[in-house]
Amino acid sequence: MIATWPCPGPHGQSEEYALALDRDRPRRLLIVPALFDEANRMRRMLVDMMRLLDQAGIDTFLPDLPGCNESLQDFTAQSLHGWRSAMLIAARHFRASEVLAVRGGALVYPNAMPGWVLEPAKGTSILRQMIRARVIAAREAGEHEDSADLLERGRTEGLELAGWRCGASLIAGLEHAMPEIEGQRLIAQSELGGGGGLWLRAEPAAAPAQSAALARIIAG
Amino acid sequence: MNDTMAAGTLMSDTDSTLRAILQDVLGLSAERVAAFDASTGLFGDLPELDSMAVAGLLTEIEDRLDIVIEDDEVDGELLESYGNLLSFLEAKVAA
Structure with a gap:
Protein backbone atom coordinates (compact mmCIF):
# COMPACT_ATOMS: atom_id res chain seq x y z
CA MET A 1 0.00 0.00 0.00
CA ILE A 2 2.80 2.40 0.89
CA ALA A 3 5.39 2.80 -1.84
CA THR A 4 8.43 5.06 -1.92
CA TRP A 5 9.93 7.10 -4.72
CA PRO A 6 13.21 8.95 -4.90
CA CYS A 7 12.85 12.70 -5.10
CA PRO A 8 15.56 15.34 -5.28
CA GLY A 9 14.95 18.18 -2.83
CA PRO A 10 16.69 21.41 -1.98
CA HIS A 11 18.86 19.50 0.50
CA GLY A 12 19.68 16.51 -1.69
CA GLN A 13 17.92 13.29 -2.55
CA SER A 14 15.09 12.22 -0.27
CA GLU A 15 12.67 9.35 -0.23
CA GLU A 16 9.01 10.26 -0.51
CA TYR A 17 5.95 8.16 0.18
CA ALA A 18 2.98 7.42 -2.01
CA LEU A 19 -0.15 5.47 -1.32
CA ALA A 20 -0.11 2.88 -4.09
CA LEU A 21 -2.54 0.19 -5.23
CA ASP A 22 -0.17 -1.44 -7.69
CA ARG A 23 -0.70 -4.79 -9.39
CA ASP A 24 1.42 -3.98 -12.41
CA ARG A 25 -1.54 -3.46 -14.69
CA PRO A 26 -1.48 -1.46 -17.92
CA ARG A 27 -3.62 1.42 -16.70
CA ARG A 28 -1.70 3.33 -14.03
CA LEU A 29 -3.17 6.54 -12.64
CA LEU A 30 -1.07 9.18 -10.87
CA ILE A 31 -3.17 11.36 -8.55
CA VAL A 32 -1.79 14.84 -7.89
CA PRO A 33 -3.49 16.00 -4.70
CA ALA A 34 -4.93 19.40 -3.86
CA LEU A 35 -2.67 21.82 -1.97
CA PHE A 36 -2.55 22.65 1.76
CA ASP A 37 -5.59 21.77 3.89
CA GLU A 38 -7.67 20.93 0.84
CA ALA A 39 -5.56 17.79 0.43
CA ASN A 40 -6.62 16.57 3.88
CA ARG A 41 -10.26 17.29 3.28
CA MET A 42 -10.27 15.34 0.01
CA ARG A 43 -7.95 12.46 0.89
CA ARG A 44 -10.59 10.05 2.15
CA MET A 45 -12.74 10.58 -0.95
CA LEU A 46 -9.70 9.97 -3.19
CA VAL A 47 -8.55 6.88 -1.29
CA ASP A 48 -12.05 5.39 -1.55
CA MET A 49 -11.92 6.15 -5.27
CA PHE A 61 -0.65 6.20 -6.98
CA LEU A 62 -1.20 9.09 -4.60
CA PRO A 63 2.21 10.64 -3.84
CA ASP A 64 2.91 13.14 -1.07
CA LEU A 65 3.99 16.53 -2.32
CA PRO A 66 7.50 17.11 -0.90
CA GLY A 67 7.21 18.85 2.47
CA CYS A 68 3.62 17.63 2.94
CA ASN A 69 1.99 14.68 4.68
CA GLU A 70 4.71 12.10 5.56
CA SER A 71 7.46 13.92 3.68
CA LEU A 72 10.62 14.70 5.64
CA GLN A 73 11.54 17.63 3.42
CA ASP A 74 11.37 21.15 4.78
CA PHE A 75 8.04 22.70 3.81
CA THR A 76 9.48 26.21 3.75
CA ALA A 77 11.91 25.19 1.01
CA GLN A 78 9.10 24.14 -1.36
CA SER A 79 7.92 25.94 -4.46
CA LEU A 80 5.41 25.25 -7.21
CA HIS A 81 8.35 24.60 -9.52
CA GLY A 82 9.76 22.04 -7.07
CA TRP A 83 6.41 20.30 -6.70
CA ARG A 84 5.96 20.24 -10.47
CA SER A 85 9.35 18.54 -10.92
CA ALA A 86 8.56 16.11 -8.11
CA MET A 87 5.23 15.07 -9.63
CA LEU A 88 6.91 14.46 -12.99
CA ILE A 89 9.52 12.29 -11.25
CA ALA A 90 6.77 10.38 -9.44
CA ALA A 91 4.91 9.86 -12.74
CA ARG A 92 8.05 8.37 -14.30
CA HIS A 93 8.96 6.31 -11.25
CA PHE A 94 5.52 4.69 -11.08
CA ARG A 95 5.28 4.46 -14.90
CA ALA A 96 1.97 6.31 -14.78
CA SER A 97 -0.08 6.12 -17.96
CA GLU A 98 -2.54 8.86 -16.99
CA VAL A 99 -3.01 11.55 -14.39
CA LEU A 100 -5.77 13.00 -12.21
CA ALA A 101 -5.06 16.48 -10.85
CA VAL A 102 -7.27 17.79 -8.06
CA ARG A 103 -7.90 21.52 -7.38
CA GLY A 104 -4.51 23.19 -6.76
CA GLY A 105 -2.84 19.99 -7.97
CA ALA A 106 -3.64 21.41 -11.42
CA LEU A 107 -0.84 23.95 -10.82
CA VAL A 108 1.83 21.26 -10.47
CA TYR A 109 0.73 18.13 -12.36
CA PRO A 110 2.57 16.70 -15.37
CA ASN A 111 0.32 18.23 -17.99
CA ALA A 112 1.80 16.44 -20.96
CA MET A 113 0.03 13.27 -19.77
CA PRO A 114 -3.52 12.34 -20.71
CA GLY A 115 -6.03 12.42 -17.92
CA TRP A 116 -8.46 14.49 -15.87
CA VAL A 117 -8.52 17.67 -13.82
CA LEU A 118 -11.10 17.98 -11.04
CA GLU A 119 -12.20 21.58 -10.33
CA PRO A 120 -8.84 23.28 -10.96
CA ALA A 121 -7.98 26.13 -8.58
CA LYS A 122 -6.03 29.29 -9.40
CA GLY A 123 -2.98 30.02 -7.29
CA THR A 124 -4.28 33.46 -6.46
CA SER A 125 -7.56 32.08 -5.06
CA ILE A 126 -5.72 29.59 -2.85
CA LEU A 127 -3.40 32.31 -1.56
CA ARG A 128 -6.19 34.83 -1.03
CA GLN A 129 -8.16 32.37 1.05
CA MET A 130 -5.22 31.47 3.28
CA ILE A 131 -4.26 35.10 3.82
CA ARG A 132 -7.89 35.86 4.65
CA ALA A 133 -7.92 33.04 7.24
CA ARG A 134 -4.86 34.60 8.85
CA VAL A 135 -6.46 38.07 8.92
CA ILE A 136 -9.63 36.64 10.50
CA ALA A 137 -7.66 34.66 13.09
CA ALA A 138 -5.67 37.80 13.97
CA ARG A 139 -8.87 39.81 14.37
CA GLU A 140 -10.26 37.13 16.68
CA ALA A 141 -7.12 37.50 18.78
CA GLY A 142 -7.71 41.24 18.90
CA GLU A 143 -4.91 42.11 16.48
CA HIS A 144 -4.99 43.81 13.13
CA GLU A 145 -3.33 42.45 10.01
CA ASP A 146 -3.76 43.68 6.47
CA SER A 147 -3.97 41.32 3.47
CA ALA A 148 -1.95 43.57 1.17
CA ASP A 149 0.82 44.02 3.75
CA LEU A 150 0.93 40.30 4.45
CA LEU A 151 1.20 39.50 0.76
CA GLU A 152 4.00 42.01 0.30
CA ARG A 153 5.89 40.55 3.25
CA GLY A 154 5.22 37.02 2.03
CA ARG A 155 6.75 37.74 -1.35
CA THR A 156 10.04 38.75 0.19
CA GLU A 157 10.28 36.91 3.53
CA GLY A 158 7.75 34.10 3.27
CA LEU A 159 4.67 33.84 5.44
CA GLU A 160 3.05 31.45 7.85
CA LEU A 161 -0.46 30.72 6.59
CA ALA A 162 -2.86 28.38 8.37
CA GLY A 163 0.10 26.71 10.05
CA TRP A 164 2.06 26.29 6.80
CA ARG A 165 5.39 28.10 6.84
CA CYS A 166 5.40 29.12 3.20
CA GLY A 167 8.68 30.31 1.73
CA ALA A 168 8.85 33.44 -0.41
CA SER A 169 9.15 31.42 -3.62
CA LEU A 170 5.95 29.49 -2.89
CA ILE A 171 4.03 32.69 -2.12
CA ALA A 172 5.36 34.44 -5.21
CA GLY A 173 4.61 31.38 -7.33
CA LEU A 174 1.05 31.03 -6.09
CA GLU A 175 0.28 34.68 -6.69
CA HIS A 176 0.03 34.31 -10.45
CA ALA A 177 -0.10 30.57 -11.08
CA MET A 178 -2.90 29.40 -13.35
CA PRO A 179 -3.85 25.78 -14.03
CA GLU A 180 -2.38 24.78 -17.38
CA ILE A 181 -4.72 22.22 -18.80
CA GLU A 182 -3.46 20.62 -21.94
CA GLY A 183 -6.08 18.32 -23.36
CA GLN A 184 -7.06 16.67 -20.07
CA ARG A 185 -10.77 16.35 -19.43
CA LEU A 186 -12.13 18.81 -16.93
CA ILE A 187 -14.40 17.29 -14.28
CA ALA A 188 -16.87 19.63 -12.60
CA GLN A 189 -17.96 18.99 -9.04
CA SER A 190 -21.56 18.87 -10.29
CA GLU A 191 -20.71 15.65 -12.16
CA LEU A 192 -19.98 13.94 -8.84
CA GLY A 193 -23.52 14.31 -7.49
CA GLY A 194 -24.66 16.08 -4.34
CA GLY A 195 -22.84 17.02 -1.18
CA GLY A 196 -20.75 19.87 -2.55
CA GLY A 197 -16.99 20.06 -3.06
CA LEU A 198 -15.16 18.45 -0.15
CA TRP A 199 -12.43 21.11 -0.27
CA LEU A 200 -15.06 23.53 1.05
CA ARG A 201 -15.85 21.41 4.07
CA ALA A 202 -14.92 22.69 7.47
CA GLU A 203 -14.20 19.10 8.55
CA PRO A 204 -12.75 16.26 6.47
CA ALA A 205 -15.37 13.69 5.50
CA ALA A 206 -15.90 10.66 3.33
CA ALA A 207 -18.21 10.91 0.33
CA PRO A 208 -18.77 7.43 -1.08
CA ALA A 209 -21.12 8.61 -3.83
CA GLN A 210 -18.57 11.15 -5.03
CA SER A 211 -15.77 8.56 -4.93
CA ALA A 212 -17.90 6.20 -7.01
CA ALA A 213 -18.83 8.88 -9.55
CA LEU A 214 -15.19 9.90 -9.97
CA ALA A 215 -14.09 6.27 -10.33
CA ARG A 216 -16.76 5.73 -13.01
CA ILE A 217 -15.56 8.74 -15.02
CA ILE A 218 -11.93 7.58 -14.85
CA ALA A 219 -12.62 3.90 -15.51
CA GLY A 220 -14.55 5.05 -18.61
CA MET B 1 -35.93 35.17 -11.20
CA ASN B 2 -35.22 31.95 -9.49
CA ASP B 3 -36.93 32.40 -6.18
CA THR B 4 -37.54 29.35 -4.07
CA MET B 5 -40.36 28.78 -1.64
CA ALA B 6 -39.19 27.63 1.76
CA ALA B 7 -41.08 27.45 5.01
CA GLY B 8 -43.86 29.46 3.42
CA THR B 9 -41.70 32.53 2.76
CA LEU B 10 -40.30 33.82 -0.48
CA MET B 11 -36.52 33.42 -0.44
CA SER B 12 -34.21 35.75 -2.35
CA ASP B 13 -31.59 34.38 -4.76
CA THR B 14 -28.90 35.55 -2.35
CA ASP B 15 -30.59 33.73 0.51
CA SER B 16 -30.80 30.43 -1.36
CA THR B 17 -27.22 30.76 -2.62
CA LEU B 18 -25.96 31.45 0.91
CA ARG B 19 -27.85 28.44 2.27
CA ALA B 20 -26.41 26.24 -0.48
CA ILE B 21 -22.88 27.39 0.35
CA LEU B 22 -23.36 26.84 4.09
CA GLN B 23 -24.70 23.39 3.31
CA ASP B 24 -21.51 22.57 1.39
CA VAL B 25 -19.15 24.11 3.93
CA LEU B 26 -20.79 22.59 7.00
CA GLY B 27 -21.73 19.30 5.37
CA LEU B 28 -25.31 19.69 6.60
CA SER B 29 -28.53 18.46 5.06
CA ALA B 30 -30.70 20.83 3.05
CA GLU B 31 -33.38 20.49 5.73
CA ARG B 32 -31.08 21.62 8.53
CA VAL B 33 -29.84 24.62 6.56
CA ALA B 34 -33.40 25.51 5.50
CA ALA B 35 -34.22 25.82 9.20
CA PHE B 36 -31.61 28.59 9.70
CA ASP B 37 -33.29 31.89 10.51
CA ALA B 38 -31.98 35.42 11.00
CA SER B 39 -30.95 34.68 14.59
CA THR B 40 -29.11 31.40 13.90
CA GLY B 41 -25.58 31.86 15.23
CA LEU B 42 -22.63 31.24 12.89
CA PHE B 43 -19.01 31.99 13.88
CA GLY B 44 -18.78 31.22 17.60
CA ASP B 45 -21.86 28.99 17.69
CA LEU B 46 -20.80 26.47 15.06
CA PRO B 47 -17.51 24.98 16.30
CA GLU B 48 -16.60 23.71 12.84
CA LEU B 49 -16.51 27.29 11.52
CA ASP B 50 -12.90 28.15 12.39
CA SER B 51 -10.99 30.96 10.68
CA MET B 52 -9.94 28.70 7.78
CA ALA B 53 -13.52 27.56 7.20
CA VAL B 54 -14.79 31.14 7.39
CA ALA B 55 -12.16 32.19 4.85
CA GLY B 56 -13.33 29.39 2.56
CA LEU B 57 -16.93 30.39 3.10
CA LEU B 58 -16.29 34.04 2.21
CA THR B 59 -14.25 33.14 -0.85
CA GLU B 60 -16.96 30.81 -2.10
CA ILE B 61 -19.59 33.51 -1.49
CA GLU B 62 -17.52 35.95 -3.57
CA ASP B 63 -17.27 33.44 -6.40
CA ARG B 64 -20.92 32.48 -6.48
CA LEU B 65 -22.39 35.96 -5.94
CA ASP B 66 -19.72 37.71 -8.02
CA ILE B 67 -18.88 40.26 -5.34
CA VAL B 68 -15.72 41.25 -3.47
CA ILE B 69 -15.67 41.31 0.33
CA GLU B 70 -12.98 43.58 1.74
CA ASP B 71 -10.89 42.74 4.82
CA ASP B 72 -12.36 45.57 6.84
CA GLU B 73 -15.91 44.42 6.13
CA VAL B 74 -15.26 41.12 7.89
CA ASP B 75 -15.81 41.61 11.59
CA GLY B 76 -17.33 39.65 14.43
CA GLU B 77 -20.72 41.21 13.89
CA LEU B 78 -20.92 40.19 10.22
CA LEU B 79 -20.48 36.53 11.08
CA GLU B 80 -22.43 36.57 14.32
CA SER B 81 -25.70 35.39 12.84
CA TYR B 82 -27.23 34.17 9.62
CA GLY B 83 -29.37 37.32 9.44
CA ASN B 84 -26.35 39.66 9.69
CA LEU B 85 -24.44 37.86 6.97
CA LEU B 86 -27.47 37.69 4.68
CA SER B 87 -28.40 41.37 5.00
CA PHE B 88 -24.78 42.37 4.36
CA LEU B 89 -24.70 40.23 1.21
CA GLU B 90 -28.09 41.40 -0.04
CA ALA B 91 -26.91 45.00 0.25
CA LYS B 92 -23.68 44.09 -1.62
CA VAL B 93 -25.50 42.31 -4.42
CA ALA B 94 -27.95 45.21 -4.83
CA ALA B 95 -25.13 47.80 -4.90
Missing part, protein backbone atom coordinates in the same frame (compact mmCIF):
# COMPACT_ATOMS: atom_id res chain seq x y z
CA MET A 50 -8.53 4.37 -5.50
CA ARG A 51 -10.05 1.21 -3.98
CA LEU A 52 -12.86 1.29 -6.53
CA LEU A 53 -10.40 1.76 -9.40
CA ASP A 54 -8.35 -1.15 -8.03
CA GLN A 55 -11.46 -3.32 -8.34
CA ALA A 56 -11.95 -1.95 -11.86
CA GLY A 57 -8.44 -3.09 -12.84
CA ILE A 58 -6.65 0.26 -12.66
CA ASP A 59 -3.51 0.87 -10.58
CA THR A 60 -3.39 4.16 -8.66
